[in-house]
Structures are given as C-alpha cells and as structure tokens.
Amino acid sequence: MHLRLTDEQKMVQQTIRKFVEKELIPLENDVLRNEREGKPSLSKEKQEELVLKAKNAGFWGINTPEEYGGADLGQMMQAIVAMEVSKTFVPFQFGGSADNILYYGNEEQKKKYLIPTINGDKKSCFAMTEPGAGSDTQNIKMTAVKDGSEWVLNGEKTFITGGNEADFVMVIAITDKEIHQKTKGREGVTCFIADRDMGWDSEYIHTMGEWGPASLFFENVRIPKENILGELHKGYNLGLEWIGFARWIVGARAVGTAERLLQMAINYSKERETFGKPISERQAIQWQIADSAVEIEAARWLVLNAAFTLDQGEDNRHLASIAKLYGANMGTRVVDRVMQIHGGMGYTRELPIERWYREARLWRIYDGTDEIQRVIISRNLLKGHVKLGQYV
Numbered sequence: 001m002h003l004r005l006t007d008e009q010k011m012v013q014q015t016i017r018k019f020v021e022k023e024l025i026p027l028e029n030d031v032l033r034n035e036r037e038g039k040p041s042l043s044k045e046k047q048e049e050l051v052l053k054a055k056n057a058g059f060w061g062i063n064t065p066e067e068y069g070g071a072d073l074g075q076m077m078q079a080i081v082a083m084e085v086s087k088t089f090v091p092f093q094f095g096g097s098a099d100n101i102l103y104y105g106n107e108e109q110k111k112k113y114l115i116p117t118i119n120g121d122k123k124s125c126f127a128m129t130e131p132g133a134g135s136d137t138q139n140i141k142m143t144a145v146k147d148g149s150e151w152v153l154n155g156e157k158t159f160i161t162g163g164n165e166a167d168f169v170m171v172i173a174i175t176d177k178e179i180h181q182k183t184k185g186r187e188g189v190t191c192f193i194a195d196r197d198m199g200w201d202s203e204y205i206h207t208m209g210e211w212g213p214a215s216l217f218f219e220n221v222r223i224p225k226e227n228i229l230g231e232l233h234k235g236y237n238l239g240l241e242w243i244g245f246a247r248w249i250v251g252a253r254a255v256g257t258a259e260r261l262l263q264m265a266i267n268y269s270k271e272r273e274t275f276g277k278p279i280s281e282r283q284a285i286q287w288q289i290a291d292s293a294v295e296i297e298a299a300r301w302l303v304l305n306a307a308f309t310l311d312q313g314e315d316n317r318h319l320a321s322i323a324k325l326y327g328a329n330m331g332t333r334v335v336d337r338v339m340q341i342h343g344g345m346g347y348t349r350e351l352p353i354e355r356w357y358r359e360a361r362l363w364r365i366y367d368g369t370d371e372i373q374r375v376i377i378s379r380n381l382l383k384g385h386v387k388l389g390q391y392v
C-alpha cells in the first residue's frame with residue numbers, strides 16, 4: 001500500500017494547477033462582473049481560446065480511450081483533475097470527452113454521436129428525471145410507442161443539465177408498460193438518442209446557481225428505431241450507469257472548492273483585525289479552520305478510494321455514494337464557515353463566496369440526493385452486499 005500520488009499523477013496535478021492559476025483564476029473578476037450584468041459567464045471567444053490552450057497543453061480527453069483520440073489517464077487522474085479545476089468557479093471543463101453510455105452505441109451511432117461529442121462538434125444531454133419522478137426513477141411516465149420503423153415519444157423531462165444547449169438527448173422512455181409494471185420499472189424502458197431537430201423543445205429553468213437546467217417537451221416526436229441506444233427495454237441500467245458515473249466526482253469538486261475557500265479564509269483571518277488583533281488568533285476562528293481542514297482531508301481520501309477502486313475494475317458504487325454524500329455535505333459546511341469567517345464581506349458580491357455558497361448547495365441534490373445516498377449505503381450494509389472495512 002502506497003498512500004501517495006505517483007510521479008505521473010503529481011506531474012498532471014501540478015500542470016493542471018498551473019493552468020488553473022495562470023489561465024482561469026485571472027478571469028474570475030470578469031466572470032463575476034458578467035454574471036452580475038446578466039451576461040454569459042464567459043464569452044464564446046474566451047471559451048474557444050481556453051479550449052485551444054487546453055488542447056495545446058495536451059489536456060484533452062483526459063479519460064477518453066486512446067482509440068478515440070483521448071489520453072485515457074484513468075479515474076484517479078479524473079479525480080485529481082476535478083479537484084484542481086474546482087479551485088475556481090470559472091466555468092471551464094477540459095473537454096474531449098463524451099457521456100459514458102454513448103460508448104454502448106453501435107458503429108453507426110458512434111460515428112454520428114460519440115465522435116462528434118468527443119470532438120466538441122455536438123453537445124449532448126441525458127434525460128431521466130420527470131416532474132413526477134426524481135429520486136424514484138422507476139416511476140417515469142414518458143412513453144415511446146412503436147409505429148412502423150419509428151418510435152413516437154410523448155412526455156416531459158425536467159432538470160436536464162445542458163438541455164438548452166444540447167444538439168441531442170439520450171432520453172429514457174417506457175417502451176413496454178406491462179414489463180415496466182412487472183419489473184417495478186427496472187425493465188420495459190429504453191434509451192433513445194433524439195436529435196433536437198426531431199422535434200423536442202426545451203425551456204430554461206432558473207435556479208439558485210449561475211446556470212440553469214432545462215425542461216424538455218416531447219409531443220409526438222418520431223425517432224427512427226436505429227436511434228435506440230443499447231438494448232430495447234433495457235434502458236434503465238444505462239440510465240443508472242450515467243447517473244452513477246458522475247456521483248463520486250461531485251465529491252472531488254467539493255474537495256477542490258473547499259480547499260480554495262479554506263485558503264481564502266486562512267489568509268483573510270490573518271489580515272482582519274478586531275479588538276486589536278487578527279481574528280486568526282481567536283480560538284473560535286481557529287476551530288472553524290481546523291474542522292474544515294479535517295473534513296477536506298477525509299473527503300479527499302474517500303474520493304481517491306472511489307476512483308482507485310474503479311481503476312482496479314471493481315464495483316465502486318458503495319464508495320461512490322459515500323464519497324458523494326460526505327463530500328457534498330463537507331463542501332456546504334466549509335463554504336458556510338468560510339462565509340462566517342469573512343463576516344459581512346463574505347455575504348457581498350465583491351467576493352465569490354456567496355456564489356460558491358449558492359452553487360455548492362446543488363451538490364446535495366443532484367446525482368442522487370443525500371437521502372438517496374443514505375438509502376443506498378444502508379441497504380448495501382443491511383443486505384450484506386458490502387461488509388464494513390471491505391475496501392482497504
């Protein structure tokens with residue numbers, strides 16, 4: 001057992017860190033200003049410039065298989081990169097990747113959807129959630145009815161990330177009501193790839209954060225049978241795979257963000273004086289710093305273990321739920337303490353803390369809420385699927 005990053009991992013961590021410090025953090029004031037004025041956080045030209053720089057630095061397709069032009073660096077690297085990039089709120093992601101479930105496509109689908117997504121020529125989104133079915137994904141109502149060589153989709157999806165910008169959606173719909181009922185929603189549903197120009201509409205949802213997901217509306221949208229992703233009636237597991245993939249990465253994001261915020265609080269506490277001395281000399285402040293540091297370290301190891309386990313080809317779902325639950329809660333606690341340490345300034349829009357405060361709250365809701373992670377973790381233990389201390 002070796003609890004340190006490898007030289008290669010350290011090198012990637014340092015390179016990404018420099019990229020974030022040199023290219024992204026200097027844009028933070030512009031992003032805050034743009035958002036205050038209701039403009040896009042970053043202009044299209046700036047986004048394109050950053051993409052080019054990331055490509056030139058070799059950070060493109062970090063986790064994409066080499067046969068698709070990626071670097072295929074594995075999940076540990078993915079975790080390390082996510083932690084570094086999350087040290088800024090500038091909305092930039094190292095691209096060159098595609099949704100995990102698109103790799104289940106046949107050759108034709110890979111050509112039409114997977115490769116253009118990796119290359120950044122097409123934008124995707126994934127739609128499972130509906131107004132009446134969030135945590136209980138088995139309860140979806142959207143239907144797909146066969147008509148000749150096409151399927152006709154009707155229903156509504158909601159809270160779909162990227163749903164306003166996407167060129168196509170991977171959408172889950174009921175294709176056999178009887179099987180769906182008999183299997184309590186686990187079968188009888190299918191994943192379809194639906195191009196926007198096949199006729200679905202989207203509507204922006206305003207949220208507490210600086211970006212919004214979308215509602216998607218399907219009214220007699222006709223989809224050719226060639227656009228079924230994976231197997232007919234077996235789309236539910238694809239959906240769970242999509243949701244599960246990003247789960248532990250939420251924890252990684254929380255670690256990166258919390259680390260940056262805590263550093264801000266440490267710096268500020270040494271500068272800010274009250275009653276004749278810096279607030280860093282007050283035990284009340286020191287304890288908030290200490291508690292935050294402890295929780296960040298705990299979350300970091302949970303995330304790295306979830307990533308490492310996946311890299312070993314093992315099932316990491318239990319660890320992913322633990323890393324997501326703890327990481328998301330740690331992140332919201334740390335941002336709250338950091339705001340407290342900054343006093344009134346923390347509450348203003350002069351500093352980015354309130355922005356992070358709003359953004360971090362989402363971590364406890366999407367990709368499975370706190371409560372659903374607890375349901376999963378306790379079920380695994382109560383049913384004996386996982387033993388305590390199994391993953392060391």
Ligand SMILES: Cc1cc2nc3c(=O)[nH]c(=O)nc-3n(C[C@H](O)[C@H](O)[C@H](O)COP(=O)(O)OP(=O)(O)OC[C@H]3O[C@@H](n4cnc5c(N)ncnc54)[C@H](O)[C@@H]3O)c2cc1C
Nearest residue numbers: 126127128129133134135159160161213366367368369371
């Ligand atoms: C910004 C954003 C982006 C999103 N992106 C996507 C996306 O790209 N694609 C997609 O398909 N979905 C997406 N979602 C949907 C997201 O996954 C759901 O919001 C989430 O799963 C919760 O579902 P819900 O909102 O319907 O809450 P509900 O399921 O209605 O839950 C309400 C409350 O009840 C609790 N609860 C529910 N069931 C139980 C239970 N059995 N035991 C105890 N407590 C329970 C929940 O934890 C929650 O506190 C997104 C959501 C948001 C907010």
